[in-house]
Amino acid sequence: MTDVSVYTDPQAAVPTAPLIETRKLTRHFRVGRGLSPKMLHAVDDVDITIDRQEIVALAGESGSGKSTIARLLAGVYTPTSGEIYFQGRAVSSMRSRRDQLAYRGDVPMVFQDPFSSLNPAFRVSHGILRSLKLHQPELTRTQRNEEAERVIEAVGLAPASDLMYRYPYELSGGQRQRIGFAQALAHKPKLILADEPVSMLDVSIRIGLLNLMAELRRSAGVSFLYITHDIASARYVADRLLIMYAGHIVESGPTEAVLANPKHPYTDLLLGAVPDPRAPLSVAVEGDTGEPPKVIDPTPGCRFRWRCPLVVDECHHVTPTLRLLGDGHEAACHVAEPDAGMHATKP
Template structure:
C-alpha cells in the first residue's frame, strides 16, 4: 500500500488543534467487593493534540487503552485526571445540554462493528435523519431528506434514494460502515473518532474505507482519530502516528518517521509482526517474551520492561516520559537515542 498524499495546506492548518488532551487519565475500580481500592490504569497521563484536517492514528495491542481514549474524547467516560480542550475550551465546562449536544455533533464516533451499529428494525435513512433532527434542528423536514441524500452520496453510496430505503440486512459490511460515516458526517463534524472502523471488514474492501477517510478530510475539512491495531493501515492513511502501550503513549511522530525509524522497542515489536516489505529491518528484538503489562495499581517504571530485551535497571524504577529524539518525533524510552533507532 502507498501513503495517501496530504492535500496542500493541510500541514499548516493542522498546526491549530481541534482537540487537545493534557495529562489525561482514566482509572477503573476493580477487585472483589464494593470497598476494593484496586485501580486499573487504562489511561495514564496522556497528552496529545489533533489539528485541523489531520488524520492521527492511535495504534497498539488490544487492551492498551486506545478505545478508552476514544470514549474519553466522546464524553462517554469522564477523566479521572487531566483535561480535554475542544477548540481551546475545557470539556469540563460543557454543563448545559445544548453545549453537550453541540460537542457530540462536532465530535461523533464511528464504531467497530458495522453489523450492530445500525438498528435492524429501521431503514438505513432512520439513523441519518435522526442525527440531523437532533443536531441540526434548524432544518426543515425536506431539508433533512435532501441533506441525508447528500451525505450518503458523499460516502460513495449511490443512488442515495435506493440506499436510504433499504434495511441494514440488505447492505454489505462495507456499505454499513459507510452509513456509519454518513451519520457522523450529517452533523457537519470537526473531528470523527473512528474506533477500529475497518477491522471487521474483508481485506478487499478495507482500502475503500481508508480512502473514504482521506477524501472526507479533503472535501469536508474533517479531522480523524483513527484507532487501529493494524500498522499497515495506519501507514497508508495517517499523517501522524501515536503508539500506545499499557495506558501510555510510548512513541509519536509523523507516520513515515515512526515506521521507518522506530525509537521505542515496542514499536519495533509491532513492526516485526507486520508482513510489510517496506518495514525497516529488525533492530535486534527477536521475539515477544516476558510478562504482560501490569496496569492494576502499577508501580513506577516502564510498563514494557518485562517484555523488553533492552531494559536496564533504570527502566524498573523510573517511568520514562516522552522526549524529542528527532524532528517532531518523540519516544518514552530510557535507552532510545536521537536519530539512531533504539540503542542497545
C-alpha cells in the same frame, strides 16, 4: 463522488489553538469487590494533539487503552483526571445541554462493528435523519431528507434515494460502515473518532474505507483520530502516528519517521510482527518475550520492561515520559537516543 462543502464555525473558541488537545488525560476503573478494591489504569497521563484537517492514527495491541481514549474524547467516559480542550476550550466547562450537544455533533464516533452499530429494526436512514433533527432543528422534513441523501452519496453510496430506505441486513459490511460515516457526517463534524472502522471488513473492502477518510478530510475539512492495530493501514492514511502500550503513549511523530526509524522497542516489536510476504512460512517473529503488561495498580517504571530486550535498571523504578528525539518525533524510553533507530534483538 459527490463533493461535500467545507464546514467552518465562526464561533470557534480559539482559532489558533489545536482542534482538540488532551493534557494528562487519565481514566481508571475500579475492579474487584470487598475491602481491597483495585484500580485498572486504562489510560494514564496521555497528551494528544490533533490539528484541523489532520489524520492521526493511534495504534497498539488490544487492551492498550485506544478505545478508552476514543470514548473519553466522545464524552462516553468522564476522565478520572486531566483535561480535554476543544478549540482551546476545556470540555469540562461545557455544562449546558446546548454546549454538550454542539460538542458531540463536532466530535462524533464511528464504531468498530458495522453489524451492531445500526439498529436492525429501522431503515438505515433512521440514524441519519435523527441526527439531523437533533443537530439541525431548523431544517424542514424535506430538507432533512435531501441532506440525508447528500451525506449518503458523499460516502460513496449511490443511488442514495434507494439505499437510505433499506434495512441494515440488506447492506454489506462495507456499506454499513459507510452508513456509519454518513451518520457522523450529518453532524457537520470537525473531528471523527474512527474506532477500528475497518478491522471487521474484508481486506478488499478496507482500502475503500481508508480512501473515504482521506476524501472526507480533503472535501469536508474533517480531521480523524483513526484507532487501529494495523500498522499498514496507519501508514497508508495517517499524517502522524501514536503508539500506545498499557495506557501510555510510548512513541509519537510523523508516520514515516516513526515507522522508518522507531525509537521505542515496542514500536520495533510491532513492526517485527508484520508478516513479510517474501519470508518462508516457518519463520517466527522474534523479540516478543516476557509477561503481559501490568495495568491493575501498576508500580512505577516502564510498563514494557517485562518484555523489553533493552531493559536497564532505571526501567524498573522510573516511569519514562515522552521526550523529543528528532523533528516532531518523541518516545518514552530511557535508552532511546536522538536520531538513532532502535532495532531490538532477542537477547
